[in-house]
Amino acid sequence: MHNVIGRFAPSPSGPLHFGSLVAALGSYFHARSQNGQWLVRIEDLDPPREMPGADTIILNALEAYGLHWDQQVLYQSQRLEDYQAQIDAWLERGEAYYCQCTRKQIKQSGGFYLGTCRTLGLPEKECSVRINVDSIIDHFNDLRHGKISIPAPLAKEDFIIKRRDGLFAYNLAVVLDDIYQGVTQVVRGADLIEPTGRQIHLYSVLGQRVPDYLHLPLAMLPTGGKLSKQNHAPAISTSDVVPTLCSAMQFLGFSLPKDVQQSSTDEIVAWGVSQWRISQLPDEIEVITPFSIGSS
Numbered sequence: 484m485h486n487v488i489g490r491f492a493p494s495p496s497g498p499l500h501f502g503s504l505v506a507a508l509g510s511y512f513h514a515r516s517q518n519g520q521w522l523v524r525i526e527d528l529d530p531p532r533e534m535p536g537a538d539t540i541i542l543n544a545l546e547a548y549g550l551h552w553d554q555q556v557l558y559q560s561q562r563l564e565d566y567q568a569q570i571d572a573w574l575e576r577g578e579a580y581y582c583q584c585t586r587k588q589i590k591q592s593g594g595f596y597l598g599t600c601r602t603l604g605l606p607e608k609e610c611s612v613r614i615n616v617d618s619i620i621d622h623f624n625d626l627r628h629g630k631i632s633i634p635a636p637l638a639k640e641d642f643i644i645k646r647r648d649g650l651f652a653y654n655l656a657v658v659l660d661d662i663y664q665g666v667t668q669v670v671r672g673a674d675l676i677e678p679t680g681r682q683i684h685l686y687s688v689l690g691q692r693v694p695d696y697l698h699l700p701l702a703m704l705p706t707g708g709k710l711s712k713q714n715h716a717p718a719i720s721t722s723d724v725v726p727t728l729c730s731a732m733q734f735l736g737f738s739l740p741k742d743v744q745q746s747s748t749d750e751i752v753a754w755g756v757s758q759w760r761i762s763q764l765p766d767e768i769e770v771i772t773p774f775s776i777g778s779s
């Protein structure tokens with residue numbers, strides 16, 4: 484038996500919206516229903532896309548929704564040296580390499596990177612860093628959706644672990660941090676199904692145990708498109724919490740009895756922990772939600 488550790492890992496690009504609340508709740512219920520720890524990590528890896536103060540707004544919102552975390556909040560900006568040390572070790576062993584190809588060039592040659600720079604021995608200048616992908620991860624198991632296949636060109640690609648602009652890639656940071664924090668279960672939105680194969684590849688290169696994966700349905704706008712900070716999803720209310728909490732739980736497949744809906748935030752969350760079942764989640768990967776949900 485290992486200790487169960489789940490986590491919620493928001494990027495501080497804006498306040499929590501309905502879709503991110505769903506991810507926070509799903510990861511919380513799944514970890515807490517197994518008496519596990521639940522950690523919060525602020526993924527502040529991409530300063531140009533961040534909103535000053537968003538971390539505090541997110542943490543306050545989690546508190547307001549009764550989602551209390553364990554341990555200290557980890558910030559990815561505290562971890563840059565570790566990311567670089569891992570990249571240096573791979574470069575030294577020839578397991579990663581510098582690449583000068585631009586997105587435009589890759590697009591012109593069919594959209595997938597074909598390993599053009601792998602044997603060129605390029606220097607660091609104006610290059611991204613890619614990892615060698617020799618053993619291919621062509622599927623993984625999702626706790627709700629079962630076997631998910633990864634299309635061959637994507638699964639075969641030597642992918643970027645450090646960007647040309649010097650920022651560390653999300654796939655690298657998320658895996659190194661989940662290992663560092665001992666995370667055993669990754670519960671997040673279905674928009675992150677696609678990079679999961681790459682993340683599993685990193686676990687296997689590092690010789691680490693792959694966590695369980697559960698991808699939650701994505702909250703979609705009635706007009707199509709994901710509810711996200713980019714398309715201005717409204718911030719969830721932190722003053723009138725219960726109606727939004729109940730909507731997010733219904734979205735996750737709970738049928739909340741009237742008396743539960745009339746209880747306090749902490750009681751509703753505790754009820755959710757006691758009732759949580761993966762099988763209650765909708766079958767669909769995308770679920771339409773009224774745009775007005777959670778607007779304050």
Ligand code: GLU
Binds near residue numbers: 494657675
């Ligand atoms: N930081 C990512 C996001 O906000 C989530 C990463 C993850 O859960 O793996 O979309």
